[in-house]
Amino acid sequence: MLAYTLRRIAQLVPVLLVLSVAVFAFVEALPGSIIDTLVGTEGGDIEEARAILTKEYGLDRPVHERYVLWLGRALQGDFGKSLVTRRPISTELLSRIPATVYLATVGIVLSMVIAVPLGTFAAVRRNSAVDYTAQVTSLAGISIPEFWFAILCVLLFSLYLGWLPSSGYVSPFEDFWGSLQFLILPAAAIGFRQAAFTTRLTRSSMLDELSKEYVDTARALGHSERKVIFKYTLRNAMIPTITISGLQLANLLGGTVVLESIFAWPGIGRAIFEAILQRDYPLIQAGVLVLGCIVVVMNLLVDLTYRLLNPRVKFA
Known part of the structure; x- marks a missing residue:
């Protein structure tokens, strides 16, 4: 290892x-x-x-x-100064990265909380009402554009019902419960779409694992169905799910530009977008390089997670 x-x-x-x-x-x-x-x-x-x-x-x-x-x-961590703010770029990025990491992480966790149980039960109860509901919901999530769903959330929960603020950001270290009010809508917009992909992948992986011989052997040895599903089958089926979720997280760390703009979320994606509009070239270079490094490191962490999920995986 x-x-x-x-x-x-x-x-x-x-x-x-x-x-x-x-x-x-x-x-x-x-x-x-x-x-x-x-x-x-x-x-x-x-x-x-x-x-x-x-x-x-x-x-x-x-x-x-x-x-x-x-x-x-x-x-050395010195990317020069921003042409617009005249502040060090490293300071600009460091002030933006926590907001993006916070949003992307919560969005992925929310998608996993929804997708893994739904995909698992859909595979175990194949061709049942749960399975059909999961497939229809995931298809809707894939088909609906992320920005359109975000705008609908703003219109419904902020404009019409007035339950949540439409935009803004509060650091969870300053006011945790207050930050949740601003986090719910953008995290839900991210999580709903990502959960759609993850649900279909989890269901497909579970169906593939359930058809293998070791599942029949475990049942023949007298193990309970719950133990067969959650201890053996799901653990193996989670490998592709973890892979996709890790890559989704890496993409979200640099790909939430639209959502950050809709919800006025001060993340790194929005910073790069504003830098492009203002032709702040040093900030563009630094931001894209940092995001690329994040994606590469996330790929490494995903590969290392394989061993934790399945000890039979051999590293070449």
Whole structure:
């Protein structure tokens, strides 16, 4: 286990290096220039200001030198300063990441709480009312766009019923119960759609495991149906479910831009979206690189979870 973990960590190095090259090259290829954003097109002494800023940001150097300098600073946690707020980018991202992690984690946990029991009972009670309900509900969840469901939640629970606030954010460390009021709607919007995918996957995995010989053997040995289902079958069936949920969490950490905008949630996805609109190139580079690192690390954690769920899994 330790040797496998060390090998996987070593394999992350070239992946992250390629990611950094791709992020830097993508931002370099964007139309326009940082200097255009800072200087503008009107006013006096534009050329002198452009020359000063070009030297300050190192744009007078070859692109490969700029990349090496940028990567070296990034490895030290220094991504430079935001062109808009003039604050250190590391500070900007660190202030946004907790909100995104909070929302994405609660959304995934909510989806698992709904999907795993529903998918399990749908497989055990195949072709029953529970099974049909699970399939119809999951199909509806997959078909309904996430942003549309979020808007419906705002209209129903905030505008018409007035039960919950439509937008905003409160840190759970400042006011836990108050933060839940702002969390419920965006977490439900995330969890409902993710639960739809996870329910179908759990049901399919359970049906596959229930058809295997070890299930018949366990029943023949006199084990109770509850023990066969929850101790043996479900544990094996959870491996693909954990895989998808881990990847969903990684995607949500950088893919909740629309929901964060709808609910005015101050997350990292919204920060990157605003940076794109404002052409804040250093923040775009840093944000995408951080999100890419999160996705890569989450993939590693998902692989390591296999062993905990099923000791028969052998690491190559």
